[in-house]
Amino acid sequence: MSRSVVARICGGVILAVCAAPAAAQDEGRIGLVFALPRAVGVQWDMFDRFGVRVDGSYDRHQSTFTIDYRRALPPPGSPVPPPQTTTSTRHLTTLSVSPLFTIGGARPLKIYVAPQVGVSINRGPARSAILSPGAGAVVGSITGGVVGSGSVEVGLGDPPTESERPELETHYRLETGALFGASYRLSDRFALFGEARLRVAGDERSRGATNLKSRSVGLGGAIGGILYF
Amino acid sequence: MTQTVVRLAVTCTLVVCAAVPAAAQDDPRIGVTFAFPGAVGVQWDVTDAFGLRADAAFSRTRSESTSDFGELLPRGVGITPFPSITTVTTIQHTSIGLSAMWAVHSRDQLKVYVAPRIGVRVFRQDSETDYDLSGLPPAVVAALSLPRLDEELSFSETSPEFGVSLGASYRLGPRFGVFVETGAEYTRGTFETAGVLESRHSTFAIRSGIGAVLYF
Numbered sequence: 001m002s003r004s005v006v007a008r009i010c011g012g013v014i015l016a017v018c019a020a021p022a023a024a025q026d027e028g029r030i031g032l033v034f035a036l037p038r039a040v041g042v043q044w045d046m047f048d049r050f051g052v053r054v055d056g057s058y059d060r061h062q063s064t065f066t067i068d069y070r071r072a073l074p075p076p077g078s079p080v081p082p083p084q085t086t087t088s089t090r091h092l093t094t095l096s097v098s099p100l101f102t103i104g105g106a107r108p109l110k111i112y113v114a115p116q117v118g119v120s121i122n123r124g125p126a127r128s129a130i131l132s133p134g135a136g137a138v139v140g141s142i143t144g145g146v147v148g149s150g151s152v153e154v155g156l157g158d159p160p161t162e163s164e165r166p167e168l169e170t171h172y173r174l175e176t177g178a179l180f181g182a183s184y185r186l187s188d189r190f191a192l193f194g195e196a197r198l199r200v201a202g203d204e205r206s207r208g209a210t211n212l213k214s215r216s217v218g219l220g221g222a223i224g225g226i227l228y229f
Numbered sequence: 230m231t232q233t234v235v236r237l238a239v240t241c242t243l244v245v246c247a248a249v250p251a252a253a254q255d256d257p258r259i260g261v262t263f264a265f266p267g268a269v270g271v272q273w274d275v276t277d278a279f280g281l282r283a284d285a286a287f288s289r290t291r292s293e294s295t296s297d298f299g300e301l302l303p304r305g306v307g308i309t310p311f312p313s314i315t316t317v318t319t320i321q322h323t324s325i326g327l328s329a330m331w332a333v334h335s336r337d338q339l340k341v342y343v344a345p346r347i348g349v350r351v352f353r354q355d356s357e358t359d360y361d362l363s364g365l366p367p368a369v370v371a372a373l374s375l376p377r378l379d380e381e382l383s384f385s386e387t388s389p390e391f392g393v394s395l396g397a398s399y400r401l402g403p404r405f406g407v408f409v410e411t412g413a414e415y416t417r418g419t420f421e422t423a424g425v426l427e428s429r430h431s432t433f434a435i436r437s438g439i440g441a442v443l444y445f
Contacts, residue, residue, distance in 0.1 A: 036265040036439065109405050111443065181263065182443040184405040192407055194263030194441025210296045218288035220267025223407075223441055 027188045028228030035224030039094075043226055049102040053114070056095040063088055090124030098179060108185035116177040120201075123170045173203040183226070191226045256403045257444035264440030268324065272442050280330040282344075289321045315359045324350045326390065338400040344410065348390040350418075356382045388418035392436060404444045411437040 033041040033055055041055025065086040096118025104111040181195030202215040258274040262282060270284035297313045326348025334341040358381075362370045394412030401407065416432040 037267065105404070109402055182405055182441065184401050184441075186401065192401070192441065194407075194443065196261070196263055196269040197267075210294060212292065212294045214290060214292040216288065216290035219269065220286050220288070221263040221265060221269045221440065222267070223263055223265050223439055 027185070031189075031191070031226040031228035033224060033226050035222055037222060039222075039224075043100075051100040051102075051112075053098045053100060054096070055098075056093065058094075059092040061090045061092070088125045090122070092120065092122050094118060094120045094175070096175065100179075105182065108191075110183045110185075112179070112181055112183070114179040114181075116175075116179055116197075116199075118175045118177075120173045120175055121170060122173070123168060126167045126169045171203075171205060173201060175199060175201040181222075189228045191228070193224055193226065195222045195224075196220075197222055256400070260404075260406070260442040260444035262440050262442050264438055266438060268326075277335065278332045280332075280342075282328045282330060284324075284326045284328070284348075286324045287322070289319065292318045292320075294318075313361045315361070316356065317359075318354065318356045321353045322350070324348065328394075330396070338406075340398045340400075342396050342398070344394045344396055344412070346390070346392045346394065346414075348392075350388045350390060350416070352384075352386040352388075354384040358382075382422075384420070384422050386418050386420045388416050391415045394436070394438075398442070406442040406444070407440070408442065409437070409439050411435070 029045045031043050031045075033039070033043050033053060035041070035055065038057045038059075039055045040057070041053055043051055043053040045051040067084045067086075069081050069083070096116050098114040098116045100112045100114045102110050102112045177197055177199040179195050179197055181193055183191050183193035185191040197218075197220055199218045199220075200216070202213075204211070204213045206212070260272050262268075262270040262272050262284065264270070264284065268284040268286045270282055272280060272282040274280040294316045295313055296315075326346050328344045328346040330342040330344040332340050332342045392412055392414035394410040396408055396410035396412075398406055398408035412435070414432075414434055414436045416434075418430050418432075420426075420428045420430070
C-alpha cells in the first residue's frame with residue numbers, strides 16, 4: 001500500500017518534470033502569493049501542468065500583565081512593593097510546500113490539486129517571567145494579605161527572588177493536507193485563486209511526567225492573488 | 230415564530246418558481262465556492278436573478294494527555310503498574326449555512342445582489358478522564374480526593390445564525406467568478422454543560438467575506 005502510493009507520487013512527479021515546458025511566453029512564471037487566511041509565499045509555475053508553491057505565516061503575540069499593589073489597599077503600615085510586570089512573547093511561524101498538479105481547465109483557468117506538507121514552529125516561554133527586579137522578594141509577604149496568591153499565579157507559586165529571564169521552548173508540529181482549487185489568470189502578471197483546504201495535523205510532546213498527543217483535521221476555504229514577475 | 234418562518238419559506242419558493250429562467254447559455258450554473266472566512270460550498274445560479282449558496286466548515290481536534298506518576302517516583306520505589314491519569318479531549322466545530330442571492334443590479338459580468346443567510350454553528354467538547362491508580366494503596370487513593378473516577382464531561386453549544394449581506398460578484402470567465410460581501414449577522418447561542426449548566430448569549434456583528442466560484 002505504502003509502496004504503491006510512493007510509486008504513484010514518484011510517477012506523477014516524473015511526469016510533471018518531464019512534461020514539455022510551456023511555449024515561450026511573456027507571462028511570468030514566478031510570482032508572489034498573497035492569501036487569506038494570513039499567508040504569503042512564492043509560486044513557481046514550472047510547467048503548464050505543474051508548479052510549486054511555498055508559503056508561510058508569522059505571528060508574534062506579546063502580553064503584558066501588571067500588578068499594582070497600591071490598588072490592593074494593603075493594611076496600614078505594611079510595605080507596598082513596586083508594581084510587578086509579567087510579560088510573555090510567543091512567536092508562531094508556519095511554513096508549507098505544495099506541489100500543484102493541474103487537472104483541468106483551459107487558459108486562463110487552471111484547476112489543480114496539491115498535497116501540502118508543512119511545519120508550524122511555536123516558540124515562547126515555558127512559563128511567564130517576572131521582569132521587575134526585586135519585586136518578587138516582597139511577594140511572599142503580601143500573598144497572605146489582601147492581594148492573595150492567586151494574583152501572582154504567573155509565578156507558579158514560587159515568588160522569584162530576582163529578575164528572571166524567561167525559559168524559552170520551541171515546539172515543532174507537522175502539518176499535512178490537501179488542496180483543491182482554481183486559479184484564473186487575469187493578465188500576464190496577475191492571477192486570482194480560490195481553494196478548499198483539508199488540513200491534518202498531529203504532534204506529540206512530553207513535559208515532565210505528562211505526555212500530550214493531539215490530532216486535528218479541518219476543512220476550510222482560502223482565497224488569494226498571485227503577482228507574477 | 231414558526232409560522233413566520235414557514236411564510237418566509239413559501240414566499241421564497243414562489244419567488245424562485247416565478248422567476249424567469251435564464252436565457253439558454255453555455256455558461257455552467259453550478260459551482261464550488263471557496264471563501265474567506267474559511268468555508269467551502271456549492272453555488273447554484275438558478276436564474277439570472279436568483280441563486281442559492283450552501284456553505285460549510287469543519288474542524289476536529291483530539292488531544293490525549295497522559296500523566297505517568299511513575300516518572301516522578303524515586304528509582305527503586307516498587308509500584309507496579311505505575312499510576313497514571315489519561316485525559317482525552319475532543320473539540321469539534323461545525324458550521325453550515327444557506328444563502329439566497331437576489332440580484333438587484335446586473336451589468337455585463339457584474340452582479341450586485343442581496344443575500345439573506347441562515348445557518349447554524351455547533352461547538353462540541355467531550356472530555357474523558359481515566360484514572361489508573363491500581364498501583365497505589367487504597368488509603369493513598371482516598372487521600373487524593375479525585376473528583377470522580379473515569380469522569381466524562383461534555384460541553385456543547387448550538388448557535389443559529391441569521392444574516393443579510395450586500396454582495397457583488399464578477400464572472401471572470403465562463404467557469405470562474407469572484408465575489409465580495411459585507412453585511413450584518415445575528416447569532417444566538419445556547420451553551421450546555423452535561424445537562425447541568427445552561428447559558429444563552431446573542432451577538433450582532435458586521436461581517437465581510439471574499440470568495441471565488443469554480444463552475445462545472
